[in-house]
Amino acid sequence: MKTPDVTAALGDQKLQLAIYSATARLTERRRENLTPDYEDLRQHAHDIKKHTLDHLDFYLEQLERTVEARGGKVIWAKDGAEACAFIQKLARDRGVKIIVKSKSMTTEEIHLNDHLEEDGIEAVETDLGEYILQLGGEKPFHIIAPALHKTIGDVSEVFEKHLHSQPETTPEGLTKIARAALREKFLEAGMGITGANFLIADSGAIVLVENEGNARLSSSAPKIHVAVSGIEKVIPRAQDLGVFLKLLGRSATGQPLSVYTSFLAGAKRAGEPDGPEEFYLVLLDNGRTKLLADESKRQSLYCIRCGACLNHCPVYRKIGGYSYPWVYSGPIGKILTPQFMGIEHDSWLPFASSLCGACGEVCPVKIEIPRILLELRSEKVASDPDLVELWSFKVWSWLMRHPKFYARLAPLALAAAPPVGPVKNWLSQRDLPVPPAKSFRDLWKARSK
């Protein structure tokens, strides 16, 4: 198993403080703002997700009908290549030079920006955090706070270099610079691309939840709006939002409602003053139907991308978002990545957990992340056993059943634990507890005399 080198992240005190304080603040806000009926709500949200995913074919077909009844067009994409190819072709056909994008993990997943760039199209990330990262050529660090590892100084440097702005020392000043630069892009862009927090089967609508207003601008200012969404985001009814919206904002940032919730049903209609003239919904599979087939892990697809499991994870809070191999980091990334990529890739992921259970406890749709981690561990061990580990446990189990040998060997083993192999790795971040002068056996013997 090739694990990433996390020593740099662990040794970076500035980074450690940034992750720690940001996630602490988010967890605190969440806790302060949960509703008294929180447990009922999350069970209900789980039940709705379960029902929808268990009958996904039905709801996707319904969604297709309702979107098209509103004049929108549904594009089915088996993988990232198909999704990107459609968007590239549409941009070429319509002569689009600039595309504004609002934060979407799904488009990160399919590397949409790289593909657009190949065609000479400027795709601008408009979420402030994402914009900072895009200018600096970096990837999101956190699902909802993508640039949480950047200081004011870092951001000012990025803006000075790429936007030729003057040095700035306040978040307000930096935000103003970004607002002005991005405002031009919004007004020039020929296409806006967004993700979708929810797809509403009975309404032919997508729902976008955000705080900045960039998703509203991306979906309203350009002539063409393309929403890219995984097929698992569908829910049956607009009225189900009552449950999901109460959970999403609170779990993510502790907000009872995020600043902007947009319920978008198709392009601009006759008589409406503004809005896009064309609306496309790209429904992406990219491995999701493969996950669907596993009944006991299917619930991995219930995720509403709130980020609460990241904020509460003792591992994420130490190693940060860049130590994970794919776009989805933290506990949810640990269960999604091996299922999307195959357990043979990044098979260390399910093991990078203390199994403390915090992720499962805070998940607003009750995904049993710890249980799924265990299942993935056993799949890995079954398909590709670690012989050192296998034999160590065999020896251990034999010793435990032969107390005489154990009594003689245990003190030796403790004193002489060789700092090599897995023991060395383990000891690189921890001290071995000093064995007591007298073992329990010695004490017992002395007492029984």
Next chain:
Amino acid sequence: MTSRDQILSSARAALNRHPGDPVPPPPPVLLREAPAERLVEQFTKALEALAGNVVLVNTKEEAEVAVDKALNGRTFVRSSNPSPTTEVGITSADYALADTGSLVIFKEPRLLSLLPPCHIAVIKESQIVASLDDVFRLRPLPGDISSAMVVITGPSRTADIEMRLVRGVHGPGEIHVILIQDVTHSA
């Protein structure tokens, strides 16, 4: 086979379903019903906590005066598309939500409450409902009314730089709600 058919057939294979198989009803709708009490007070408190400004007036004429005061001489646009330099967008709203201090807008130009740095909304007390759940109860299919239902909860904000709150990123940093009290309260 098209991508559509492939995705649907892999989904069906994964779920052990066949085209046209029946689907049991989804779990019941769960919308809460809060008592419609002290709605103005709740709304004002919630919006003010987000740095929004609420002005209570009794008549349309008073509302005009309040709008003028909030405008403070800035350029504005009302009920039509704003230009990139418009300083204030003035809109109505279809509902207001007491518990979160939100405005729910179906019919105004999408960009009017978004492009200008300041948004003024003129609403009536009778439009306030307890929460978003009431809107979904009254309007189970928001898409039937317009292409965009927008719920606005306070000024545009971000905390993307060092988790420090900044208002007015892409949308308005300033919100004023002029609230015409048209409901007679029995003593």
